[in-house]
Amino acid sequence: MLLLAGSSFTQVQQQYLQANERGTLLLSDIEKYYLTVNEDSNQLMVPLTKYIPELQTPWPYASTNNFTQKILYQQPVALLRLPAAKALHAVADSLATLGYGIILFDAYRPYAVTELMWQYVPDERYTANPAKGSGHNRGATVDISLYNLATKQPLAMPTPFDDFRPMAHHDYMELPATVIANRALLRNIMEYFGFVAFETEWWHYSFKNHTQRFPLMNFSFQVLHRAYQKITR
Template sequence: MNSILFGQEVNRPDGFKEIKKEIPSVILEIRYFGSHNFIGKPIDGYQKSTAILSDQAIVALKKAAADIASKGMVFKIFDGYRPQRAVNHFVRWAKDEKDTLMKSEFYPDVAKKDLFELDYIASKSGHTRGSTLDLTLVYRTTGKEVDMGSPYDFFGKISWPFDTSITKKQQENRMLLREVMLQNGFKPYQCEWWHFTLNNEPYPDTYFDFPVE
């Protein structure tokens, strides 16, 4: 399938579903729909506070959700499929070195001009292929997030899965999330503890641009 870029696709194609409708236990906190994100504004293409994934990724995630439920936890989803127009928004923002509204919270130790070189921002994202998601764990009884040692979308080495500056318990929490995802067919990303992609993703070469709605 050819790459689909820059607003050429309007409606959600077959083969994608909303995570919450398929896995009711998940909690959604779609950061890019609102303003609590590294840009500080709603992101292009997010028209609804929901998360979408390919059918295949949802099947695997449902199994992972059952495994983590046995430990008294549920998944919180920050992002799933991401339209190409959202990635384009990130790129435009990254080129504007004067816009540092959220620097103190999300990238206090990184110069904005270095975001491309350090691979925090790129012109293409695995999320846009539809089988990548960002998530964490939440205790089912309290609704409190499990302590992972760094916030979601924090640009810095402390967000690397194997960073040693965090506590032993925080490391164990990261490994719990990592193991349950690995065991259910997802592969991790070396620079973000929250980021996972389905191993056999169905659209490995396609970057979609239908809105999240």
């Protein structure tokens, strides 16, 4: 039996995926996406603003204010798989009791953008190798930080978003106590609700078992958002 990346999906899901020229399995036919959702409602991509009204979305990839200095996103929509969105909703509820809200830098990212980032910065320390894809392409990963709900100001964190110095690592401790506490608070709450931290980026969290549960996708934000509206109307 030929084992390809993503072969741990069910046989049914597997048949909807297509290998690209790199041999990476992708879901890129929207009709097949509908079939996966029919078979497993957890595959549904949902807009996060439905679940988290207080979300701040600065969208660095929709401007030139990102590590590629290129505009990578057109009309982005914050989308995640249903169980990941529910878990992030629980995170937001829990944070709200402490007076904090979520800043979302990124959630779902079309596979084509992962390829584009790799073209600009072909370095696995900074960007996902398209041969493997990213949890963002699976609709199961978020890049997030915290803000104060009363003042709307961001909480102090170790570095800005997409800063790839060692200061961004979870084990970096030469920081003010408040910064360490803010980073730990985010991590503790995210882990409690089923997200897994990434040791070299304090902002990046993936929903548990995402590589087994959700295929890589290459759809625009608008195509997936319209699919959500069609499925739920």
